Amino acid sequence: MDIQIENLCKRYTSGGKTINALDDVTLTIPANKIFTLLGPSGCGKTTLLRCIVGLESPDSGEIRIGGETVWSGGNNIYVPPEKRGLGMVFQSYAIWPHMTVFDNVAYPLQTRKTDRAEIRRRVAKTLSFVQLEGFEDRPATKLSGGQQQRVALARALVAEPKVILFDEPLSNLDAKLREETRKDLRVFLTELGITAVYVTHDRIEALALSDLIAVMRNGRIIEKGTPRDIYFHSEHNFVADFIGRTNLIDGVVKSREADATTVECPLGEVRCASQADIAPGDKVVLSLRPEFLHIAEDGAAPEDGTANRITGRIDSLVFVGEAMEGEVLVGDTRLFVKVRPDSELKEGDAVSMTVTPAHCLLLTK
Amino acid sequence: MYAKHSKLTPTLIAIVGFLTVCPVAMLVIGSFSTNLGTLGGFTLDKYIEAYTDPELLGIIVNTLIFVLGSSFLATALALFLSYLNNRTDIPFKFMFRVISIIPMMIPHILFSVSWVLLLNPSNGIINLFLRQVLGMEGGLNVYSLEGMILVEGLLDLPIAYLIIAPAMASFDVALEESSRVCGGTPLRTLFRITLPVLRPAIMAAFILSLVRSLASFAVPSVIGMPGRIYVLSTHIYRAVSTGFSADYGKAAALGMVVLASSITLIYLYRFMTRESEKYVTISSRGYRPTVIRLKGARYPMFAVVGLLSFVLIVLPVLVLFYTSMVPYSMVPSAKAFSMMSWRHWLAVINDPISLLSLKNSVILGVGGATLGIFLSIFVAYVIVKVRTPASGLLESLSFLSFSFPGIVIGVGFMWFFVQTPLYATLWALLIGYIATYLPYGVRPLASAFVQVHSHLEESSLVCGASRVQTMRRIVIPLLVPGIVSGWILMATMFVRELTLSVVLSRPGTEVLAVQILRFSEDGLWGRLSALGIIMIFISTALVVLASWVGAKFKPVQEE
Numbered sequence: 002m003d004i005q006i007e008n009l010c011k012r013y014t015s016g017g018k019t020i021n022a023l024d025d026v027t028l029t030i031p032a033n034k035i036f037t038l039l040g041p042s043g044c045g046k047t048t049l050l051r052c053i054v055g056l057e058s059p060d061s062g063e064i065r066i067g068g069e070t071v072w073s074g075g076n077n078i079y080v081p082p083e084k085r086g087l088g089m090v091f092q093s094y095a096i097w098p099h100m101t102v103f104d105n106v107a108y109p110l111q112t113r114k115t116d117r118a119e120i121r122r123r124v125a126k127t128l129s130f131v132q133l134e135g136f137e138d139r140p141a142t143k144l145s146g147g148q149q150q151r152v153a154l155a156r157a158l159v160a161e162p163k164v165i166l167f168d169e170p171l172s173n174l175d176a177k178l179r180e181e182t183r184k185d186l187r188v189f190l191t192e193l194g195i196t197a198v199y200v201t202h203d204r205i206e207a208l209a210l211s212d213l214i215a216v217m218r219n220g221r222i223i224e225k226g227t228p229r230d231i232y233f234h235s236e237h238n239f240v241a242d243f244i245g246r247t248n249l250i251d252g253v254v255k256s257r258e259a260d261a262t263t264v265e266c267p268l269g270e271v272r273c274a275s276q277a278d279i280a281p282g283d284k285v286v287l288s289l290r291p292e293f294l295h296i297a298e299d300g301a302a303p304e305d306g307t308a309n310r311i312t313g314r315i316d317s318l319v320f321v322g323e324a325m326e327g328e329v330l331v332g333d334t335r336l337f338v339k340v341r342p343d344s345e346l347k348e349g350d351a352v353s354m355t356v357t358p359a360h361c362l363l364l365t366k
Numbered sequence: 367m368y369a370k371h372s373k374l375t376p377t378l379i380a381i382v383g384f385l386t387v388c389p390v391a392m393l394v395i396g397s398f399s400t401n402l403g404t405l406g407g408f409t410l411d412k413y414i415e416a417y418t419d420p421e422l423l424g425i426i427v428n429t430l431i432f433v434l435g436s437s438f439l440a441t442a443l444a445l446f447l448s449y450l451n452n453r454t455d456i457p458f459k460f461m462f463r464v465i466s467i468i469p470m471m472i473p474h475i476l477f478s479v480s481w482v483l484l485l486n487p488s489n490g491i492i493n494l495f496l497r498q499v500l501g502m503e504g505g506l507n508v509y510s511l512e513g514m515i516l517v518e519g520l521l522d523l524p525i526a527y528l529i530i531a532p533a534m535a536s537f538d539v540a541l542e543e544s545s546r547v548c549g550g551t552p553l554r555t556l557f558r559i560t561l562p563v564l565r566p567a568i569m570a571a572f573i574l575s576l577v578r579s580l581a582s583f584a585v586p587s588v589i590g591m592p593g594r595i596y597v598l599s600t601h602i603y604r605a606v607s608t609g610f611s612a613d614y615g616k617a618a619a620l621g622m623v624v625l626a627s628s629i630t631l632i633y634l635y636r637f638m639t640r641e642s643e644k645y646v647t648i649s650s651r652g653y654r655p656t657v658i659r660l661k662g663a664r665y666p667m668f669a670v671v672g673l674l675s676f677v678l679i680v681l682p683v684l685v686l687f688y689t690s691m692v693p694y695s696m697v698p699s700a701k702a703f704s705m706m707s708w709r710h711w712l713a714v715i716n717d718p719i720s721l722l723s724l725k726n727s728v729i730l731g732v733g734g735a736t737l738g739i740f741l742s743i744f745v746a747y748v749i750v751k752v753r754t755p756a757s758g759l760l761e762s763l764s765f766l767s768f769s770f771p772g773i774v775i776g777v778g779f780m781w782f783f784v785q786t787p788l789y790a791t792l793w794a795l796l797i798g799y800i801a802t803y804l805p806y807g808v809r810p811l812a813s814a815f816v817q818v819h820s821h822l823e824e825s826s827l828v829c830g831a832s833r834v835q836t837m838r839r840i841v842i843p844l845l846v847p848g849i850v851s852g853w854i855l856m857a858t859m860f861v862r863e864l865t866l867s868v869v870l871s872r873p874g875t876e877v878l879a880v881q882i883l884r885f886s887e888d889g890l891w892g893r894l895s896a897l898g899i900i901m902i903f904i905s906t907a908l909v910v911l912a913s914w915v916g917a918k919f920k921p922v923q924e925e
Binding site: 054055056081082083084085086087088089091092093094095097098099108109112113153156157160 | 538540541543544545546547548549550551554558559562563565
């Protein structure tokens with residue numbers, strides 16, 4: 002089922018100030034995809050999710066799930082959460098402490114008046130799906146964080162909803178478990194082929210898990226696309242910075258040709274990937290991700306005629322295990338770079354870096 | 367490092383053990399003895415006499431109705447209030463803090479008396495109003511089981527609220543929200559999720575109310591006895607205070623049942639609070655709780671809360687003050703105001719026994735609370751910081767007196783004090799008070815000690831300070847808030863103490879609450895009210911004084 006959101010607005014007043022939690026959000030979440038709402042805390046992503054599930058009411062706008070209007074400010078329609086037939090995994094899992102695993106998972110079926118034998122069968126099936134066979138009689142308080150997370154998932158899935166919502170479900174797990182669960186979740190959701198709406202502030206989670214990402218800020222959706230789109234071709238400098246580390250440099254478009262755009266900036270003239278909606282004289286921001294700044298050691302630069310060459314001096318270099326993270330001073334501009342961990346470079350060395358035009362992004366917003 | 371505690375812990379166990387085990391042991395021995403002062407004469411007669419009394423069955427039924435009814439009322443009201451406070455947008459939320467704290471300053475006996483003044487069938491102010499102004503026949507009768515349940519329920523409300531409200535506040539709202547998303551209606555969510563998750567806290571509040579109403583003496587004596595409705599506590603009181611010879615053996619035999627049920631309940635309570643903590647810890651930082659919009663019901667709901675706080679706080683004081691000024695019971699009117707005078711106040715000030723009771727209560731309040739807190743500091747220190755099996759024993763011992771019904775423990779102490787020169791001295795009352803109210807000093811200090819992290823002490827030791835210096839410079843200053851609140855709690859409890867005192871107080875050692883009970887038995891409502899107002903004034907003055915001293919000694923002045 003797809004979800005359509007039109008002109009959704011929601012305002013809070015706290016301490017005399019009005020906050021736009023949702024500022025005229027219009028969005029279509031396509032059916033059977035993993036859709037992620039990504040953004041810093043307070044950007045409105047959780048509010049949007051809670052409006053979809055019905056735990057919160059927007060001030061105006063409309064929400065349709067699979068064609069059925071579940072909330073409409075204009076037509077005064079409000080379908081309460083229990084009638085929307087969705088599944089949701091909460092940040093705190095919200096596992097009911099006074100019940101066993103079985104009771105927790107069976108609850109959605111009991112509310113739907115399913116018969117007992119059927120409940121038993123489907124709970125068993127769902128628990129085995131999340132790899133918790135044999136945990137039926139375990140009290141919910143006697144579960145580890147990862148197990149609670151999977152009980153919450155089982156509970157959300159057991160009634161076979163057409164849409165499942167996740168509110169930062171991995172944020173309470175430790176780093177290693179989070180990575181494993183993320184992979185499992187991707188496998189589960191792909192296998193089920195249902196619409197999943199996922200809220201997170203963790204860019205890696207969003208990139209690894211999603212089919213589509215919408216980045217939010219201040220109650221607005223500012224960019225939407227596949228993980229690759231967002232990473233490589235973001236238009237907005239907030240998005241480019243939020244989705245991964247990058248160097249942002251102000252510049253002015255000097256000329257535009259068929260295959261490349263040249264930008265004048267503190268690094269000199271940089272040839273960038275061509276972009277249609279830019280004219281000479283426009284102010285732009287150049288985004289250079291550290292992983293694409295190749296440092297040529299001992300002057301052995303790859304001979305690529307089109308690559309930009311930037312020279313500078315290493316200002317600092319820190320060994321972090323998998324790499325060395327450094328800063329290179331080019332004139333007055335500081336560039337964040339990554340260097341092979343076994344490199345012989347040291348602070349104060351003069352270096353020359355190459356970066357191909359395809360990896361020099363121009364941000365216009 | 368803990369070498370000197372090897373002496374401290376056993377010393378404390380001996381002191382606290384004496385305070386708590388002695389009255390219980392004496393109660394047991396006394397129940398098998400022929401009469402006061404004749405220990406050793408073993409007999410089962412007292413049990414036979416006490417439990418074959420044909421009246422007893424009715425008294426037990428009354429006790430059950432009274433105890434269950436008032437606990438149910440207190441818990442239901444507390445649940446309602448904490449729900450309103452934590453989960454709705456009801457205005458003026460500071461009212462809930464007032465409701466949970468201020469009623470503790472009004473002594474139970476005065477609260478009960480004020481209801482008698484309002485609702486007694488012959489000249490209660492409300493009844494007079496119904497008859498004279500509205501021309502109604504009859505009226506309401508407070509001297510009934512319903513009246514007792516109402517007043518006791520209101521008295522136990524603050525304590526029930528203090529247990530339920532924190533549980534409600536730490537309740538993870540996501541538990542309810544996920545039920546809604548799973549298809550549960552609001553009603554189903556309430557009964558399948560909200561109430562079951564809160565059940566340990568609700569049960570704890572209910573059980574504590576049971577213990578308190580079982581031990582309650584103010585309501586049964588002031589409201590029950592005039593209506594000839596006896597419950598176990600007044601039945602025991604009758605055995606020791608009326609008739610030609612007080613029968614302490616029979617009282618002890620009767621007290622055994624009360625004490626046993628009380629101790630059982632208090633351990634059940636302890637189990638429940640642990641259970642409730644277990645439920646609470648698993649909830650995590652959730653989303654900011656959604657507040658239920660009361661919309662049109664906002665102000666009507668607030669009116670209910672306002673009425674409750676009026677009834678709990680303003681009304682009793684107002685009624686007492688009014689009664690102390692008018693010559694006899696009458697409906698407030700121009701005539702009543704014209705007849706107001708300080709007559710009753712002058713009578714109290716010129717009454718030597720009232721003055722003596724005033725002096726005794728202040729001595730017991732200030733002296734008892736100071737000694738009690740001194741003991742509590744060491745007990746709390748050992749319980750929190752010295753974690754050995756012996757300190758566990760100390761904790762259980764000091765917790766035991768939490769369950770002590772004053773009148774029963776008073777009978778136990780009576781059997782002990784008669785053997786000693788302490789009989790009929792203020793020391794007897796002092797020892798009894800500290801034994802019965804020790805947990806009220808230990809609890810705030812124990813939580814204060816929990817906050818003094820051991821690293822703070824250790825770093826002082828590493829800096830070269832001795833243990834004593836560390837205690838004086840680091841630990842004590844950090845404990846000041848705990849000491850102050852413990853002292854206030856104990857002092858106010860002691861100034862108003864009634865149940866233990868009615869048994870232990872003798873001519874010469876009268877205390878305020880007992881004197882007020884005498885006035886109430888004699889129907890001297892005017893003097894009673896004047897003395898009552900003085901009593902409230904003293905309690906309040908002690909609270910203000912202690913807070914002021916506490917603020918002076920605060921280690922860091924808050925900006």
